[in-house]
Amino acid sequence: MMSFQIDNKTEKNAEEEMDKSSEAEANVRINCRTELTSYFEKIDHSNNDIYFSEIPNICREEPCQLGVDEAGRGPVLGPMVYGIAYAPLSQKQLLVDLGCADSKSLTENQRDCIFDKTCQASDLIGWAVDVISPNVIANSMYRRSKVSLNEISINSAIGLIKQAIKAGVNVKILYVDTVGKPEKYQSRLEEIFPELDIVVAKKADSIYPIVSAASICAKVCRDHAIRAWQFREGSNESEYGSGYPNDPVTKKWLLANIDSIFGFPQIVRFSWSTAERVLESNALTVEWEEVENPEMRKEQKISNFFAKSPSKPFNKFHVKKHAFFTERCINNISTL
Numbered sequence: 001m002m003s004f005q006i007d008n009k010t011e012k013n014a015e016e017e018m019d020k021s022s023e024a025e026a027n028v029r030i031n032c033r034t035e036l037t038s039y040f041e042k043i044d045h046s047n048n049d050i051y052f053s054e055i056p057n058i059c060r061e062e063p064c065q066l067g068v069d070e071a072g073r074g075p076v077l078g079p080m081v082y083g084i085a086y087a088p089l090s091q092k093q094l095l096v097d098l099g100c101a102d103s104k105s106l107t108e109n110q111r112d113c114i115f116d117k118t119c120q121a122s123d124l125i126g127w128a129v130d131v132i133s134p135n136v137i138a139n140s141m142y143r144r145s146k147v148s149l150n151e152i153s154i155n156s157a158i159g160l161i162k163q164a165i166k167a168g169v170n171v172k173i174l175y176v177d178t179v180g181k182p183e184k185y186q187s188r189l190e191e192i193f194p195e196l197d198i199v200v201a202k203k204a205d206s207i208y209p210i211v212s213a214a215s216i217c218a219k220v221c222r223d224h225a226i227r228a229w230q231f232r233e234g235s236n237e238s239e240y241g242s243g244y245p246n247d248p249v250t251k252k253w254l255l256a257n258i259d260s261i262f263g264f265p266q267i268v269r270f271s272w273s274t275a276e277r278v279l280e281s282n283a284l285t286v287e288w289e290e291v292e293n294p295e296m297r298k299e300q301k302i303s304n305f306f307a308k309s310p311s312k313p314f315n316k317f318h319v320k321k322h323a324f325f326t327e328r329c330i331n332n333i334s335t336l
Contacts, residue, residue: 036224067210071218075243083218095209
């Protein structure tokens with residue numbers, strides 16, 4: 001009923017993929033929001049995509065603060081985007097001048113303007129985003145060993161921070177908008193980055209301007225990624241609303257774009273309960289046949305794979321042992 005590829009990547013493999021993605025996009029430079037749509041039109045939406053802006057020299061030379069936040073955690077449609085922003089500690093006023101505030105409290109036009117200003121200040125501030133495909137989210141949550149959305153989020157944040165440090169950003173302080181309990185998240189980050197000062201807090205995007213900058217970059221990129229979505233399944237109705245489960249337009253879109261055999265296009269997070277309920281009521285049920293005969297499987301015992309002990313006592317037989325067994329003190333046993 002659902003069609004998606006299984007993703008068996010470990011956290012290490014995910015970091016390697018992030019490295020490759022950054023190298024592949026090294027020659028791509030986004031200078032303003034109008035270039036985002038064409039960028040996202042070219043990517044493979046079934047996989048994650050990472051973009052790093054060019055690192056300002058000042059961010060290599062001076063100690064920096066780095067903020068982390070996400071956009072699109074709750075929607076049933078589209079990617080979740082993790083963003084980071086970093087700037088020298090000597091440039092705190094820059095973030096205030098840019099107008100950085102919680103992206104959720106800003107209008108779309110305000111976010112776009114701040115994003116453009118951030119790009120124009122490329123000699124002082126840098127940013128990066130990890131666009132996490134809905135396909136990867138669903139596959140991770142449907143694994144036999146399930147990966148929660150919190151774990152996906154934390155791994156993305158850690159990966160972006162590591163990549164920034166590896167690329168040469170002189171990070172001294174981390175400000176992170178929490179996922180789950182702040183204390184637990186902070187403790188985990190402190191184990192990985194013991195050399196950094198770390199602050200993990202609820203609603204950090206409304207407290208720390210550098211986190212607000214990361215939030216704005218993530219939100220603007222997600223908005224454009226949704227608009228630029230390339231449907232591999234063919235033409236689909238483009239009016240899908242906000243993508244949130246309680247949006248009537250989104251619910252209508254889900255009902256109008258379901259295939260009774262293959263489910264939804266890959267823009268949908270199959271693992272969301274909203275999508276699952278639509279599938280249960282509007283798609284065909286698949287019954288998986290047992291490959292093995294249950295009765296035969298019950299008869300299989302581990303002892304069947306070992307030779308049975310002889311019916312006569314061992315002391316009635318005398319076979320000279322090979323020197324290989326004698327030298328190594330290896331003896332026969334009569335029972336398992």
